[in-house]
Amino acid sequence: MAQTFGSIVRRALRRRCPACGVGSLFATFTRLAPTCKQCGWIIQREAGAVTGAMYLIAIVTQLFAAALFFVVWLATDWTTTTKLLVGLPTIAVFSYVALPFARALWVGLDYYTDVAAGETAAPEYARDAYADGATEETQP
Numbered sequence: 001m002a003q004t005f006g007s008i009v010r011r012a013l014r015r016r017c018p019a020c021g022v023g024s025l026f027a028t029f030t031r032l033a034p035t036c037k038q039c040g041w042i043i044q045r046e047a048g049a050v051t052g053a054m055y056l057i058a059i060v061t062q063l064f065a066a067a068l069f070f071v072v073w074l075a076t077d078w079t080t081t082t083k084l085l086v087g088l089p090t091i092a093v094f095s096y097v098a099l100p101f102a103r104a105l106w107v108g109l110d111y112y113t114d115v116a117a118g119e120t121a122a123p124e125y126a127r128d129a130y131a132d133g134a135t136e137e138t139q140p
């Protein structure tokens, strides 16, 4: 069943499977689960399938850092040291918290553009490669 782009984005923001909307996309806070426990959809369908999420989080974090820079620059009279001591950890925390959402959005985009168009997982991912408890880092 094809999903609308809006429903896939909403599922991504809730960190849910784009296929069923029920199963969690994540095994831990930032690590993608190998498959959806609810419907069995293979979340990382091929090597490098979520590489785009790295670019997405880099762009979002840089936009946040730029906005934070202007807010701190315009709204405070802090010293440069104070600005850095407040700003850098804030940016690091933002990046960590936003990372799973970037991954979820990228998985949803992958689902919307490829799976909905009929593509399936690469053969090595389509088999039960994760059934032995392997994680995404141990996959080829």
Ligand SMILES: [Zn+2]
Binding pocket: 017, 018, 019, 020, 021, 022, 023, 036, 037, 038, 039, 040, 041
């Ligand atoms: Zn699912």
